[in-house]
Amino acid sequence: MSLNQNIINFIQFAWQDSFGNGDVNSLGSNPENGSSLAQSEKAVEELLTQQTPMLATDDHLIEFSEALRTVAKALRGSAEGKALAQAEAAEWKRRYELERSKNQELLHKAPLNGVCADESGNKGMDHLAKSPRRHGQENGKSERYSLERICSHDVLQDGGESNSPNGCNNKLKRKASFKLSWGCKGQANDQHKKEIVSFESGNITTADRSSKQISLTWETNPQTVIIFTKPNSTSVRVLSVEMVRWLREHKGLNVYVEPRVKAELLSESSSFDFVQTWEDDKEISLLHPKVDLVITLGGDGTVLWAASMFKGPVPPIVPFSMGSLGFMTPFHSEQYRDCLEAVLKGPISITLRHRLQCHIIRDKARHDYETEENTLVLNEVTIDRGISSYLTNLECYCDNSFVTCVQGDGLILSTTSGSTAYSLAAGGSMVHPQVPGILFTPICPHSLSFRPLILPDHVTVRVQVPFNSRSSAWVSFDGKGRKQLEAGDALVCSIAPWPVSTACQVESTHDFLRSIHDGLHWNLRKTQSSDGPRDT
Ligand SMILES: NC(=O)c1ccc[n+]([C@@H]2O[C@H](COP(=O)([O-])OP(=O)(O)OC[C@H]3O[C@@H](n4cnc5c(N)ncnc54)[C@H](O)[C@@H]3O)[C@@H](O)[C@H]2O)c1
Ligand SMILES: Nc1ncnc2c1ncn2[C@@H]1O[C@H](COP(=O)(O)OP(=O)(O)OP(=O)(O)O)[C@@H](O)[C@H]1O
Structure with a gap:
């Protein structure tokens, strides 16, 4: 094959892979393609090195070779990603086949063990009877019970009498207990740990695992509160003066406020010099261990603001509504005394709101230490086209699986708390804030079939601006702190280990439901009158 032919082949592969039919398997699953691509890429490199030195003025050639290098880099990245995903899929397939053949084997042996079919003639899970085994054995280190095995189909067979409704005397007594293990990210070094739950009777129920209404009971009396207030609002300013005084004089609490608010309070009266504040945002992140409660006076934006001040654990927030909408602010400011009395006494119902931790990885960063700091969001992280008039082109991955390519105005990765904010406006579902998950909501996708997704809470989502993108993209965190994403840069996002707990008015x-009824007038419609045509 001539070198020129090689270049043509290479560009064809590059074109197909980058802009082609979107078939993830097309390149990696065809070894011929892979090797021809590699040969062509090599040949192009050879050609480029064999070229007589180019004149500095030969701009087209320089541009062309740069473009080829970029394409080669993108191709390599994409092929590596695909290979990884395929290896993982192959491993799962192998495990599945192994499990299936083991089950088949047991199925054949089962009649000899006295296990019978159910009424439908099928053999349920119970037919996977094995030799007697005690619960204690599951704690052993044998490979069979390694934590990777997430469920046990095993049945204890201890020689007792059967109570089988179909009269089959199969000596099965009860199922074996087992454990389920969850991978979870630890705080230290982000190491993966396991959370293990035992199922004593061998029955999986969600009753103990589901996220129930959470109640907070104080074990010692709260002593320190911090108040965040919406700026430039006279009503908020008036209330903050009154509330700080009441908290000190009637409740004997230590009060922290923002430096701006302390100046406002002192301008009212010098008697407010007991109020404490901080110098800079770094200092406030150290306040967490001292503060028992956060109070917000404003709208949802003030709750977002307060949460953003805590880069790690956040004390419980009591949000008073002094804005127009107030999805996250159930407390009425007029009754602040009664509300705070009840909260300080406890117990109180809380909503545990998950946050997303977002991290930008720059293509040009060469070392781990060059990565940027994590940003935590309570509502969402948005990747959009900013001032560019081109479509955004965003490649999205969930763990190592390719999700899709977003071509449109952008993408919202939202928490369930944020599901009623920007994500809702972009067509995403409204989700109860305690449902754990990540909403994947496109903004004006240029496609008829791009419905929003909800992903489970354990996944890591990666959104990458491809090398062939016409423009850069912009990221914003809860509507703030815009950052540019250049071609090759990626945003990585997962559920943060530090949720925000907000006090509930009721539960x-x-x-x-109150907030979607009152705030959004959800499904408000005049009731149809009873007169008129009816089914006969
Ligand atoms: N098209 C849109 O709907 C749109 C566009 C940009 C930003 N936003 C939202 O605004 C948020 C920032 O809020 P802000 O107050 O700082 O800005 P803001 O002052 O511009 O207010 C945005 C509006 O969104 C409401 N809001 C915020 N969080 C909400 C939630 N969890 N559920 C329901 N409504 C909520 C606020 O009450 C406010 O009315 C962003 O996180 C984003 O979700 C929405
Ligand atoms: N303590 C604060 N310091 C600086 N900015 C703040 C603070 N609290 C709120 N903000 C900002 O002020 C803006 C408006 O706040 P907020 O949403 O609470 O009030 P609102 O707009 O009147 O309420 P609503 O959105 O319900 O109508 C938001 O952008 C928010 O980020």
């Missing part, structure tokens, strides 16, 4: 579900 989580009641408050959520």
